[in-house]
Amino acid sequence: MRTPLRPLARVLRARADGSNPDLIERENIHNRQQAMQERTHSRAAARLGLMAACFASFFVLIGVRMGHLANTEPMEPVASAPGAEIVAQRADIVDRNGRLLATNMTTHALYAHPHDMVDPKGTAQALAEIFPDLKADALERRFTDGRRFVWIRKVMSPEQMQLVHDIGDPGLLFGPREMRLYPNGNLLAHVLGGYSFGAEGVHSAEVIGTAGIEKAMDARLRDPAQGGEPLQLSIDLTVQATVEEVLQAGITALDAKGGAAIIMDVYSGEVIALASAPTFDPNNRPVPLIGKNDEASDSPLFNRAVQGVYELGSTFKIFAAAQAMELGLVNPDTLVDANAPMVWGKHRIKEFEGKNYGPLLTVTDVIGKSSNVGTASIALMIGGVRQQAFFKSLGLFDPLPIELVEAPGAKPLIPKKWPDIVTITASYGHGMSASPMHLAAAYAAIGNGGIYVKPTLIKQTAAAKGTRVLSEKVARDSVDMLRGVVTTGTASLAEVPGYEVGGKTGTADKPKRTGGYYKDKVINTFASVFPASAPRYVVLVTLDEPVDSTGPKPKRTAGWTAVPVTAEIIRRTAPLMGLRPKVELAQETTLTASSN
Missing domain, CATH: 3.90.1310.10 (Penicillin-binding protein 2a (Domain 2))
Structure with a gap:
């Protein structure tokens, strides 16, 4: 409580003593003012001390920051708002x-x-x-x-x-x-x-x-x-350049609409070259076609090797032969019905140009002569259920697992139902469609001894893991059959001295957008493995609407179009991939002494 300025007790004593009571009030006023001054001085001193401490802290912080900036590289300031930073770096x-x-x-x-x-x-x-x-x-x-x-x-x-x-x-x-x-x-x-x-x-x-x-x-x-x-990537730039050059030359010479070529390592699944024509410059990527009458394949942006889904014709016939051998139904020398035409319900299965290779052919000759009827007979032995399972094991029912954004959309076209007639037509590559890359991967499984490996565009550092789909013996017998197609069958123009090419031709009529097939437009494919004695690579060429016009009559089969293009690719790229030609020694000549 505050002390009164004129305390009654002191005033009374002062009066009793004869002192002036007003002095008591003046003394108390002085004491009170002195106390207030002391409190004000203390508060001011505290505030000045706090301000001095704050200024000292700020100066220390600024000094530390200046020292930090002096010891760091100058950088352009960036916005600190979430999502505002732009990352422009991109790996080669x-x-x-x-x-x-x-x-x-x-x-x-x-x-x-x-x-x-x-x-x-x-x-x-x-x-x-x-x-x-x-x-x-x-x-x-x-x-x-x-x-x-x-x-x-x-x-x-x-x-x-x-x-x-x-x-x-x-x-x-x-x-x-x-x-x-x-x-x-x-x-x-x-x-x-x-x-x-x-x-x-x-x-x-x-x-x-x-x-x-x-x-x-x-x-x-x-x-x-x-x-x-x-x-x-797994791509070899030199091999790629050669493949593109040969493919374009073939398209020009055969007046084809376009084409695709693939080289694939049969063991690792690495794609060494992948070409599609017509092509474009990625530095100045063209605008996609948008007209209602434009077909996707007409655009140079269209990747025919991966996005192109085609009926690949007789290249499928080796699958029927290989599966039948795997199931123990036939061997390479087994005779099968090849009497043409085969009548199945309202359908007639014919051979090319109305030929008849029958009444019987060995399985090897069915592949060598590319017999539709013989292949159909083998397929009926297998049956539709087992045929579908085998195609699926070869990746022919699913989108490609390759590292291209277009691959997932290139799903093979598979019939919704699979009656016997589909079993027959699918065995020689009609009635279902797949991409050239699908076919290359399936042929790699035959070439490497029976293991399906996924195709890849990334260079592999470890051995590829795959799924066995054929025994080594069946795969070996299948390669021998493919070799026979080149030495004595429909792909004689694929012979490249020293490299033992084996493969299968495929000529398929091109389907119309309105249904049915063209009579004079085809998709030609040649799928090959080499060297046949110890396969290392699959080489596949597909041409859209090719025609060989060098003779008196236009020739549109794969043996005259896709095969010679493939042979030229192998001839020019095999040395680039480190494969030396196998030199066949001439037969020894016996010398006879003469008395003359």
Whole structure:
């Protein structure tokens, strides 16, 4: 409680003593003021101490931060908002020997701040001269309609950048960014696919895959945890270049609409070359066809080796023979009914050009002569249920597991029902459709001793794991039959001295969009393995609407079209893959002494 200024007890004593009571009040007022001053001084001292401590802390913090900045590399500041950061880095892609297939290149984007432009009309005309795909009128409208920002070009060459710089308008601005570069141009276009920009700003842009392996492996290529480690493909760039050159030459010579070629290692499943024609430049990826009458296969973007799903004709016949041998129903020398035509209900199974190889043929001759009736007889021994199971084990019922974004959509076309007539027609490659890559993988299982391995575009460092579908003996007998097709059968033009090619031709009438089949349009395929004595590779060629017009009568069978193209591919690529030709020694000559 506060002390009274005039305490009654002291006032009474003062009066008794004859003292002045007013002095008591003055003394108490003085004491009270002195106490208040002491409290105010203490509070001020505390506040000054707190402020001094805060200032000292701030100076220490600023000094530490300045020291930290002085010892770090300068970096461009980035936005801290969630999702605002743009990651532009992307790993390179190289072939199996480390040769560059895709990389990044620093370039510049061009944009405008129209409100800073001095001469919008003149600038628009100058830009249209530098970039022919831009229209001066459209640019001028964009520069003068009140916008504050206008994208002009996402990427441009250094020469174009210099020309824009020479225009000298302060409203034209450049932003650094990375773009994807494919140094080999059209080469390997359908495998690489192409790129586009995702999230983008004026100073950086996100490079993303738009097709092919660029899109299928997009997460891997953009993963910072990979440390920029290149993605190494199974492709051999030199072999790929040779395959594309030969394939295009064959398409031109045979007036074909297009084609595909594949080289695959039978043991690892590695695809050494994959070509599709017509092709394109992934550096300048064309726009897809959008007309209602346009077919997907008419576009150069269409990958015929993977997306093309075709009836592959008589190349399927070896599957019937191999399965029947595996089941113990026949052996290579077993005689089967080949008397043509075969009548099955309302259907008549005929041979090419009305021939009749019957009444009986060995299984080996059924494959060598490519007998439809003989193959149908074998298929009926097998039965539809077992035939479907075998096709499925060869991957012929499912989408490809290969690393291309287009692969999952290329599912084989399988009949909903499987009566005996489908069992017959499927045995010689009609009534169901698959891609050339499906067929190559199935032939690899025959070539490697009976194990199905998944095809891959990634270089393998460990032995491939697969599923056994045939015994080694049946696979070996099947390869021998394929070799016979070349030495004495329908693919004699596939003989490449020193490389023991074995394979099977397939000629299938091309289906119409409205139903039925064309009489003069075919899909021709030759599936081969080599060297037949110890197979290492599958080589497969498919041609769309080829025709050999060198003779008096047009020839449209695979033996005259796909086979010679395959032979040329093998002749030119086998040495590139390290395979030496097997030299056949001439027979010894006996010398006889003469008395003359």
